[in-house]
Amino acid sequence: xxxxxxxxxxxxxxxxxxxxxxxxxxxxxxSQGGWEPLRWAYERARASLEAMRPDVLLVxxxxxxxxxxxxxxxxxxxxxxxxxxxxPNLFRYEFGLDVDVExxxxxxxxxxxxxxxxxxxxxxxxxxxxGTITTLHMIRPxxxxxxxxxxxxxxxxxxxxxxxxxEMDLLGKATREAIRKTGRRAxxxxxxxxxHWHFHExxxxxxxxxxxxxxxxxxxxxxxRMIELxxxxxxxxxxxxxxxxxxxxxxxxxxxxxxxxxxxxxxxEIPAELYGYGTVIGTxxxxxxxxxxxxxxxxxDGGGASVSRSYGGARPHLVD
Amino acid sequence: MPIVSAFLVPGSPLPRLKPEVLPWxxxxxxxxxxxRALEASRPDAVLMYSTQWYAVLDExxxxxxxxxxxxxxxxxxxxxxxxxxxxADIELGHACVAASARAGxxxxxxxxxxxxxxxxxxxxxxMLRIGTPERxxxxxxxxxxxxxxTSEKLGAVALRCADELGKRVAVVAVGDLSGSQFREEIxxxxxxxxxxxxxxxxxxxxxxxxxxxVAQLRQVVPxxxxxxxxxxxxxxxxxxxxxxxxxxxxxxxxxxxxxYGCGAAVVEFIL
Numbered sequence: 001x002x003x004x005x006x007x008x009x010x011x012x013x014x015x016x017x018x019x020x021x022x023x024x025x026x027x028x029x030x031s032q033g034g035w036e037p038l039r040w041a042y043e044r045a046r047a048s049l050e051a052m053r054p055d056v057l058l059v060x061x062x063x064x065x066x067x068x069x070x071x072x073x074x075x076x077x078x079x080x081x082x083x084x085x086x087x088p089n090l091f092r093y094e095f096g097l098d099v100d101v102e103x104x105x106x107x108x109x110x111x112x113x114x115x116x117x118x119x120x121x122x123x124x125x126x127x128x129x130x131g132t133i134t135t136l137h138m139i140r141p142x143x144x145x146x147x148x149x150x151x152x153x154x155x156x157x158x159x160x161x162x163x164x165x166x167e168m169d170l171l172g173k174a175t176r177e178a179i180r181k182t183g184r185r186a187x188x189x190x191x192x193x194x195x196h197w198h199f200h201e202x203x204x205x206x207x208x209x210x211x212x213x214x215x216x217x218x219x220x221x222x223x224x225r226m227i228e229l230x231x232x233x234x235x236x237x238x239x240x241x242x243x244x245x246x247x248x249x250x251x252x253x254x255x256x257x258x259x260x261x262x263x264x265x266x267x268x269e270i271p272a273e274l275y276g277y278g279t280v281i282g283t284x285x286x287x288x289x290x291x292x293x294x295x296x297x298x299x300x301d302g303g304g305a306s307v308s309r310s311y312g313g314a315r316p317h318l319v320d
Numbered sequence: 321m322p323i324v325s326a327f328l329v330p331g332s333p334l335p336r337l338k339p340e341v342l343p344w345x346x347x348x349x350x351x352x353x354x355x356r357a358l359e360a361s362r363p364d365a366v367l368m369y370s371t372q373w374y375a376v377l378d379e380x381x382x383x384x385x386x387x388x389x390x391x392x393x394x395x396x397x398x399x400x401x402x403x404x405x406x407x408a409d410i411e412l413g414h415a416c417v418a419a420s421a422r423a424g425x426x427x428x429x430x431x432x433x434x435x436x437x438x439x440x441x442x443x444x445x446x447m448l449r450i451g452t453p454e455r456x457x458x459x460x461x462x463x464x465x466x467x468x469x470t471s472e473k474l475g476a477v478a479l480r481c482a483d484e485l486g487k488r489v490a491v492v493a494v495g496d497l498s499g500s501q502f503r504e505e506i507x508x509x510x511x512x513x514x515x516x517x518x519x520x521x522x523x524x525x526x527x528x529x530x531x532x533x534v535a536q537l538r539q540v541v542p543x544x545x546x547x548x549x550x551x552x553x554x555x556x557x558x559x560x561x562x563x564x565x566x567x568x569x570x571x572x573x574x575x576x577x578x579x580y581g582c583g584a585a586v587v588e589f590i591l
Binding site: 068085119 | 373374375376377378390391392394395397398401426430432433434435436438465501502503504505580
């Protein structure tokens with residue numbers, strides 16, 4: 001079996017507006033464009049993904065909310081029409097995705113071994129959430145790479161941010177181990193918006209960009225502060241600030257995808273590539289990539305020979 | 321007054337999907353009993369609010385004449401599918417959209433094929449036998465940013481619309497009581513209210529509802545909401561109070577019990 005690798009992790013937000021603005025054939029509503037800087041950012045991310053040719057995309061979505069544990073899609077092929085419950089006027093999308101069930105089951109097993117409650121979703125009629133679908137469309141509209149879909153357990157909201165993100169840290173480490181054991185070449189997708197203050201009324205023409213702007217100055221400033229740290233590779237510092245960022249900007253990273261992704265990657269202190277930033281109904285969205293392959297960090301060695309750190313700790317340390 | 325009956329019912333799918341689990345089966349039986357009472361009240365339409373239909377930007381009202389499909393709950397998918405065929409009173413739905421705006425709440429109608437109706441709505445329709453051509457719905461969403469007062473105002477808006485259209489209506493509020501859900505897998509036969517304190521709170525609130533003492537109810541509900549993590553701040557009760565013009569004579573509790581640690585009750589209001 002090939003050695004498992006995590007090639008890269010992307011911050012890949014899921015506003016359905018981006019699909020709407022693009023007018024792909026799968027989406028029923030038609031637009032006059034809109035949100036171009038973010039859509040162009042995704043074009044650059046798509047090119048990077050194409051060059052990596054991964055075996056699988058793993059996506060953690062805040063819109064598959066689960067109450068008892070962390071769930072994984074476990075049906076080989078899922079199809080349907082996804083209508084966004086909040087923006088049904090913008091997103092009515094015919095999807096079909098292939099699931100890497102073997103890797104999903106490995107994540108399930110490793111999560112369980114790590115002490116998490118995990119479940120496999122085996123119902124073939126299950127409706128995949130629009131966050132998962134939007135992120136996957138924006139990063140790979142060809143839909144030709146198998147997927148592992150992971151739910152967002154609501155612990156960060158039900159209990160508190162610290163305990164919730166500690167679970168996501170464990171989930172990320174379990175995901176890493178599952179990728180190692182199955183020998184996959186994987187790319188991780190954190191389907192999260194940054195600052196999440198938003199408008200309360202939609203403009204009459206949703207794609208009227210003269211109406212688009214950050215909802216709050218504080219949210220925008222927090223986004224810039226975090227993006228700047230990520231561009232410089234100051235990840236440990238950014239994780240120290242993460243709870244405050246979440247609290248003060250209502251950031252969607254609270255739901256855990258960002259922490260899951262970085263835990264799986266071993267919290268690398270490497271700079272991210274910012275492909276673009278923009279707001280969608282006032283929320284802050286960045287498309288960014290942490291490329292491990294280019295830095296020779298993608299191979300996952302056995303026996304814990306990796307960067308290891310727990311959420312909430314200080315600087316990462318290397319263990320061999 | 322156009323209201324002919326009113327009910328508070330749980331939104332969990334577990335009584336519908338697994339009635340063989342004793343406490344869930346009791347709730348299912350209670351729902352069926354409430355459904356018979358609702359049917360006997362012979363409404364022209366049903367005004368309904370579900371805590372699980374989340375809205376963010378506007379207040380949403382169902383304006384699709386017929387919604388058909390197969391729903392799978394995001395959490396309890398292993399217990400089976402929920403087929404649905406739900407009819408809406410679109411005249412009343414459109415009236416509610418317009419009247420919400422006049423009341424200062426931005427609102428929109430929802431009329432899309434495959435729109436993801438929520439679990440609570442689907443379960444309530446199935447078990448109470450509403451959302452049928454004989455008993456179509458005027459269905460309201462739960463805007464997550466609305467407070468209790470706004471929810472109550474919207475319940476009153478819905479009633480006024482029914483009154484203006486000369487319709488006799490039943491009112492159904494769909495939502496749970498205490499919210500201490502178990503976080504791990506449990507032996508289903510041992511399901512219970514998650515915390516003893518929650519159980520005490522739920523029973524106190526149900527006794528107050530039975531007494532019809534709305535003033536006292538209003539006084540204690542904020543503390544109940546805070547201490548028992550009540551589903552969506554008990555906005556479903558406020559919406560129902562709005563539709564009932566803030567008063568009812570008493571209530572019959574057809575059933576009360578746990579749904580995976582949360583509190584659930586089937587209540588029929590005496591008007």
